[in-house]
Amino acid sequence: MPKIVDPVARRRAVAQAVLAVVARRGLEHVSLRNVAEEAGLAIGSVRHYFTDRDELMIFTMRELSHRIEERVRLHAERLLDPGGCTDRRRSTEQLLAEFLPLDEIRREEAGLWHAFTALAHLRPDVRACAAEMQQAMHALVARVLHEAQGVGALPHAADIELESTRLTALLDGLTLQAALFPDRFPPELLQQVLRRHLDTLRSGE
Structure with a gap:
């Protein structure tokens, strides 16, 4: 009886192999052959699920994003549940901290993400x-x-669109600096900067 292969699971396994190649050898070493070898598959099996390297790279980029989003979603559900959040400030900080490289997993993800975004300049x-x-x-x-403003945790006059842009830029900048210079930007400093920024939001500075 032929073995039944779950195509979704197989595509995700191939994407994980791409991430392993990028993390260990760099983006320039991603090829269907190298990825197949990393995944323990024949190159024909990889081609069965991905027509070319471009399709493989975009799928992998989305998989990396979904991995991060899944962690963030758990915090967001708790924070945005009116009856499930007892400490909004702490929950907000925990949610936003998921975008920062505070541990080994998130440091690797940050490095991978910046490798892909560097490719985005050309493609x-x-x-x-x-x-x-x-x-x-x-x-x-x-x-x-917006939810924080609605419960009085942010000033009524705060420009949510502007502050969202400012905060996402801060998170992106901290992540890039920590990925490039981890000794100069340890987790404690990243958390301190985020915490200080949230304080300024609350005070309206």
Whole structure:
């Protein structure tokens, strides 16, 4: 009886192999052959699920984003549940901290994400994918700030769109600096900067 292969699980396994190749050897070493070897598959099996390297790269970029979003979603559900959040400030900080490289997993993700976004400068299709994900992050931050404003945790006069842009830029900048210079930007400093920024939002500075 032939073995039944779950195509979704197989595509995700191949994407994980891409991430492993990028993390260990760099984006330039991603090829269907290298990925197949990493995944323990024949190259024909990889081609069965991905027509070319471009399709594989975009799918992998989305998988990386989904991995981060899944963690963020758990915090967001608790924070945005009117009856389920007892400490809004702490929950907000925990949610936003998921975008920062505070541990080994998130440091690796940050390095991988910046490798893909560097590719986006050269590839319109990858750029469109990156823009979509950036917009999703911005929308989540805007929703969190809007809810905070609604319960009086932010000044009524705060410009939510502007503050969402400022906060997402801060998170992106901290992540980039920590990915490049981890010794100069340890987790404690990243959390301190985020905490200070949230304080200024609340005070209206």
